[in-house]
Amino acid sequence: MSEAPGTPGVTPPPGDPTESRIGVDSWVAQAEGRRARRRGPARLLARGWEWSPDPVKLLLFVGLASTLPFWLNEGDLFNFGLFTLLYVALALGLNVVVGFAGLLDLGYVAFFGIGAYTYALLSSSHYGIHWPAEATIPISMAVAALAGLILGSASRRLLGDYLAIVTLFFLQAFAAFTNTANPTVHGVGLTGGPNGIANLDPLTFFGYKLNSTKQQYFFLVIVVAVVAAALHFINQSRTGRAFRALREDPLAAEVMSIPVNRLKLLAFVLGAAIAGLCGTIFAASFTAVTAGSFGVPLLILLYAIIILGGLGSIAGVILGGFVINISSQFLAPQNDHPDVKRWLFYGTIVLIVALMKPWYRAVLVLAATIAFGYAVHAIVSATTVATWTTGAPVAAGSRSIRDGIQGWVVMPHATATGPHVNFNTCLYIGLVVAAVTVRSLSGWWRLAALVPTLYLTAMVWENILAQNPSVTALILFGAMLIALMTVRPQGLLGTARVEIV
Amino acid sequence: MHLLLFNIIDQIRSLGWGGAFELLRNGIVLGSLYSLIALGYTMIYGILKLLNFAHGDVYMVGAFLGFGVLTAFGGALNPGIGLVPLIIIMFAVAMLGSGVLGVGIERFAYRPLRNAPRIAPLIAALGVSFFLENSAQLMTNGFQYNYDAFQLGGKNGNFGPLFDPVFTVAGNPVTVVQVLVVGSAVTLMAALIFLVSRTRLGKAMRATAFDQEAASMMGIDTDRVISSTFFIASVLAGAAGVMYGLYIGTTFYFMGFLAGLKAFTAAVVGGIGSIVGAMVAGVLVGLIESYAIGYVGGQWSDIVVFGILILFMIVRPTGLFGAQAIQKV
Amino acid sequence: MAEPQPSPESTQTKPLLELEGVWKSFGGLVVIDNLDLAVNENEIVSVIGPNGAGKTTLFNLITGIYPPDSGAIRLDGESLVGLPPHKIARRGAARTFQTLRLFLNMTVIENVMASQYGQTKVGIARAMLRTPGMRREEREIRARAEEKLAFFGERLMGYRWDQPAYSLSYANRRRLEIARAMATEPRILLLDEPAAGMNPSETHEITELIGKLRDDGGYTILVIEHDMHVVEGISDRVVALDHGVKIAEGTFEAVATNPRVVEAYLGTSAAVTK
Ligand SMILES: Nc1ncnc2c1ncn2[C@@H]1O[C@H](COP(=O)(O)OP(=O)(O)OP(=O)(O)O)[C@@H](O)[C@H]1O
C-alpha cells in the first residue's frame, strides 16, 4: 500500500500553482492506505496474506487440503471434502465468466451437466461404451466448450440483461431436454429422463482406477490447484487485463484495440470447459447423473460462492467454496450433526453481531437478547395455555443444550390443529419484517430493535428452520446474496469497485 | 427431424379446425396471464433498467394469498360468503399483498444499489427470487395446493358455475372462468394505459423512465415514482396469480419461475419498456406455448418455446415495438 | 513496432487520414453532411465548431463506433469503413473520449498496458504455462507503458502507477487517457477536447504537450477543441464544422475571422451587425 509518495520529488513545493489543492491525488491515495489500516490480529492476518507471494498461497491451500483425508472418515470426506473442491473448481470456472469478464451467465450449470452426461454416455453400460478417463475428460471438456462457443456466439452481441435471460433459457432448455424430452437413440432414452444414468465407471487413467473417495479427492486437489494456477496466470496476462478492461467499459476497450466479442466468447468457452471437466469428475465420483442435479439451486450456490469470496478473486472463490459448501453440508438432512448445526447457526449470528463497533455494544446486545428471551419465555408460560412452551427442539443434540434451549425459546407443542397452526408462518414473516425494520433504523433504535429480532431469529430457527435444514440452506443463500450486495459487494477477499461519474 | 415434422403435420390434421380453435382459446387465456406479468417486467425494466428476477415470484405469492383467503373463508367446497364477494376479496387481498411485497423488495433490496455496478442489482434480484421461492417452500411444506375452483359456488358438492360454458365456438365451449380471466386482464390493462398516459403519476413515471436524473432535477420524487411502479407492477402480478389459481388451480412455490421467465421474454419480444408491446407479446407467447403443446407435444413444449424465444432475442433484440437503443459516446 | 516515424515521401503526395464525401444521420437528423477532410502526416489539425456541430460524431465515424451512411474513410490509403473499432485501432487510429472513459478500477499502469492488446500476441495457452516468450512480452508491455507515462513528466510517475485510475485528479485522468491512446501505437491521435475542464495553467501545459506529442512522439494529431487559445497555439490547420458541414478551413487566423465561423458561433445577428 502506498501510504506515502515513493519519490520525494513528486510532492510539489508549497504554493505551486499547477497543483490544485482539492482532490490532490496523492492525498486520495493516502486515504486509501488509511482506510486499509486495521488493528489487532485481523491486521496481521491481512498483512501476512497480502505480502505472501502467490505460490505460497497455493501451497498453503494444497497443504491444508491434503490433510483433510487424515482426519475425516470416508463419508465426511465425500460430503465436506470432495464436494467442497468440486464446487470450488466449478466456481473458479464461473468466476472467469462473471468475475473476470463481467458477463452474467445463468446457463453455466448446463455446461456442467453437459460434461457429466458426456462422461455418462462414454463410460457406462448405458450404451456399453467404457472409454478411459484420458479420452473422456478431453472429450467432455471439448463438448462443453463447444456448447459454450455456440451459446456464446449466438448471444455475444446481447447486452448484459439479455445475455442473462438467454443463458437462463439455455439452462431451462437443457433441463427440459434431459428430464422430459429424453429422445430415444439406439433403442434407449439418451439421457435416461428423471432417473438419469447410473452405474458409471470410476475415473480410469491408463488402467489406474480412482476407486476410493480418497483417491478422487486427491485428484480433485490437483485439479483445483492446476485450474487455480492457470487462471491466475491468465488473469495476470494481457488476456486478463483485456477481460478487466472489457468489464470496466466494453466500448472503450474495443476502441483500445481489444476484440471485445472474441474475448467474451473466450470467457464463455473457458468457463464451459472447466465446467465440463467438473462434470466428468462429478459423474464419476457420484457414479450417476440425474437431471435434477443441474438446476437453479446449484447455480445459486455457485453464485453465492463467488460473491461471498469476492468477484474476480481466485483465493476468494476457494475460501467462499469452503464456507458455503461446509455450511450447506451441515444443513443437509443426511448429515445429522444437530449440535454442530446449532453451534454453526448461533456462532454465525454471534459473529455477525460481534463485528459491530464498538465492542461493548455487541456485548450489550447479546446480553439483552438473552435476558429478553428469558423474560418472554416466562411471560408466555405464565399467561397462556401450557402447549405454547412445551415443544421440544427437533434437532435434538445433547441433553443440556436441549434443556437450555427449551427454557429460553418459546416453542409451541407441535399439533396438527389448534391454536398453533399458523404460528410458524406468522413467526417467519414476522422475522423477515423485523429484519427489514432493523435495516431501516439507525443508532440506538437499531440496537433496540436488534434484540427482539435476534430472539425471533432463534425462535424461527428452533421452530421452523432446524426442521427443514435443506430449504433453510437455500433461503440463507438467497438472503446472503441480497445482504452481500447491499452491504459488502466485494465479498470477503475482493477489492471494492468504485464507480465515479 | 423429418419424423418430428411429419408428426406435427399429422397432429395438425387429426386435431382439425376444432382442435385449432381450442388451442387458440387456451393460448389466449394463458397469454393474458403472461401479459399481466410481462407488464410488470416491462415497467420495472423501463424505469430502473433492472431485470427483476423476483417478479415471477411475486406472482406466485399472489396465487398463494388468493388461496389463503379461500381457505380462510372455509375452502372451495363451502365458503362462508357468496361467490362474487369471495372472488373480489381474493383479488383485493392478493393484489394489495403483492403490491406491498413489491414495494418492500424495491425498498430493501434494490434501492441501496442505485449507484452500484450494473451486475449488483441483478444478483440481488436473483437472491430475492431464490429467497421468496424457498420461503414459500418452507411455509407450504413444498406441497401443491389446489383452488378447486370448479367447486366454487356449487351447492351440495355439485360443480359451481365457473366452468360452465358461456358460448361455444366450433364445438368448443368458452367457460365463465376463461371469460373472467381475459375480461379482468383486459380491464386491468386498460386501467394501466389510462394511468400511464393520462395521470400525473403516469407522466412522472414516463419522465423518470426517460431520464431519472433529469426527472429528479425537475422536482419529481423519483424514489416515490419507482416505488409506485413496483406497486403497480406487483399488483398486476398478484392479480395474475389469482387468475391462475381460479383457472388452472394448482399453486406451488416454484410456479413463478417458469412463468416469470416466459413473461420476461414476452416483455423483451414486445420491446422492453413498451406497454402495448408487452400485452401483445404476452398473448403471443401464450399462443406459441399452446400450439407447441397441441402440435409438438407437452414434453417438447418448453424447449420449443424457449428455442423460439432465444432465436427471437438474438435476431431482433429490440423486440417488436422497441426502438433501437442508442448509446452516445 | 517501433515509434511511428514520418516517412518523408508520403507527406506531400498522400494524406495520412482522408475522408471523402462522408455522410451520417441519426433518424433523419444529418449530423455529418458530405464531409471531406484530409490530415497529412505529422500535422496538427484542429476541428472547431459550436456544440452539436458533429465533431465527436466525426471521431466516432473514424474509429468505427458508427459506420458512415456513405463516403470513404481511409487511413494511409486503406479504407476503414466497415472495420470493427479494434481493427481500426490496430491500423493506427487511437482516440480519447470527451467524456472520460478510463478503466477506473484498474491501476494507472494497467490502463496503459491493457490498450497494447492489439500489438501483442501471447495467447492463453502460453500465458497459462508462463513461457519465457510470454514473460519477455510482458516485460516489453510494461516498459512501453512506463515510457508512455513518462511523456507526461512527473505527473503520472512513480507511486501513481499502482494507484487505481479513479484516484486520479481530473486533469491527470485526461493525461492518462492520452497515454492509453498512445499505447496502441497509433499513427494518428484523435483527441476529443483534451483541455476541457482544466484550469488555465493545466491548459497551458496541455498545449505544450500536444506540440511535444507531434515533435518528439512523431504522431499526427487531429484534435477537437473549444478553447481558442489552445487551438491557436497548436494548429497547423483549422477546420470549422457547423451542423455537420465544413464551413471553413485554413490557418487559425483565416478561420477565426471567417464570417461564417463567427456567425456559427455567435448567431446570425452578430454576424450581420459586424
Ligand atoms: N448516437 C446518436 N444518436 C442520435 N443522435 C446523436 C448520436 N450521437 C450524436 N447525436 C447528435 O448529433 C449531433 C452532433 O453531436 P456531436 O456529439 O457530434 O457534437 P459535438 O460537435 O461533439 O458537440 P460538443 O461540442 O457538445 O461535444 C448532436 O445533435 C447529437 O445530439
Ligand SMILES: [Mg+2]
Ligand atoms: Mg463532442
